[in-house]
Amino acid sequence: AQTVTQSQPEMSVQEAETVTLSCTYDTSESDYYLFWYKQPPSRQMILVIRQEAYKQQNATENRFSVNFQKAAKSFSLKISDSQLGDAAMYFCAYRSGGNEKLTFGTGTRLTIIP
Amino acid sequence: EAGVAQSPRYKIIEKRQSVAFWCNPISGHATLYWYQQILGQGPKLLIQFQNNGVVDDSQLPKDRFSAERLKGVDSTLKIQPAKLEDSAVYLCASSLGLGRGYGYTFGSGTRLTVV
Numbered sequence: 001a002q003t004v005t006q007s008q009p010e011m012s013v014q015e016a017e018t019v020t021l022s023c024t025y026d027t028s029e030s031d032y033y034l035f036w037y038k039q040p041p042s043r044q045m046i047l048v049i050r051q052e053a054y055k056q057q058n059a060t061e062n063r064f065s066v067n068f069q070k071a072a073k074s075f076s077l078k079i080s081d082s083q084l085g086d087a088a089m090y091f092c093a094y095r096s097g098g099n100e101k102l103t104f105g106t107g108t109r110l111t112i113i114p
Numbered sequence: 115e116a117g118v119a120q121s122p123r124y125k126i127i128e129k130r131q132s133v134a135f136w137c138n139p140i141s142g143h144a145t146l147y148w149y150q151q152i153l154g155q156g157p158k159l160l161i162q163f164q165n166n167g168v169v170d171d172s173q174l175p176k177d178r179f180s181a182e183r184l185k186g187v188d189s190t191l192k193i194q195p196a197k198l199e200d201s202a203v204y205l206c207a208s209s210l211g212l213g214r215g216y217g218y219t220f221g222s223g224t225r226l227t228v229v
Contacts, residue, residue: 004156043203044117045157045220091156100145100209100218102172104156 004094006105013082014113015077020067021077021108023092031097034068036077036099039107047103048090051075053097087112116140118221120206126227132194135224139187139208145169146183148191149205151223163189172199196228200201 003026013019025034051059051068058066067076069081079086092105097101119138119155127133139146141191145164149157164168165186174181178197183189193200209218 043205044225045205045207047218093156099160099170101147101159102125102149102157102218104158106156108153 002029002032002094002096002103004092004103004105006020006092006108008108009106010109010111012111012113013079015082015084017082018078018080018108019082021079021090021092021110023075023077023105025073025075025092025094027073027094027096029096033095034075035093035095035098035102036066036075037091038086038092038103040087045091049077063092069080082112084112084114086110116127118206118208118219120204120221120224122225123222124225126229127196129198130195130229132188132192133196133226134190134192135204135206137189137191137206137221139189139206140219143208143210144186146189147207147209148181149191149207151203151205153202160191160204176204193226196226198228201226201228 004022032053034051037045038048039045049059049061049064058068063080065078089107089109091107093102121136147162148160149162151157160174163183166183181191189201203223205223207220
């Protein structure tokens with residue numbers, strides 16, 4: 001079974017600075033997808049960024065980028081120019097290529113310090 | 115595009131009572147999911163529907179939980195009887211079901227407190 005581990009329960013960063021959230025995963029599959037989701041107090045899970053395992057290029061979405069290390073099974077999220085609206089729980093998630101079920105990590109609570 | 119609708123938003127019940135949650139997915143989304151998110155944990159899949167058929171219910175506690183998806187659209191999740199450990203947020207999500215994770219959209223969930 002696939003597992004996703006987020007070892008940082010809480011992180012904080014000064015507004016406008018850069019922060020990196022860590023995620024590792026375990027799988028024996030070669031076809032899979034990785035995601036970072038943001039969950040604000042409204043509880044709705046919002047997709048931040050996705051990465052296909054077969055793509056070597058790291059995904060980027062505006063201020064959000066990932067460092068995907070396939071051999072190390074590591075998938076970290078970098079948030080540049082942090083904004084107050086970035087404060088939320090962040091979840092790393094894994095999806096097998098043959099199944100749409102998402103397996104989530106335990107989350108990292110990100111606090112932005114004004 | 116309307117999002118995934120869930121109701122109620124909050125529910126408090128006593129243990130051994132029953133409760134039901136409702137989900138209306140995005141129009142045209144073939145796949146519907148119910149996730150359970152216990153405080154301090156990531157969401158865990160309870161059941162996955164493809165149209166009105168069950169694809170995966172391996173983690174659904176079938177002695178007390180049941181779910182159905184009427185006519186491949188709306189879905190209800192029921193707990194009977196509830197236990198204290200069922201206190202959690204129940205998230206519904208839907209997707210196009212075309213693979214690659216495109217169009218996977220979550221609702222805002224129902225927060226259940228069992229006392």
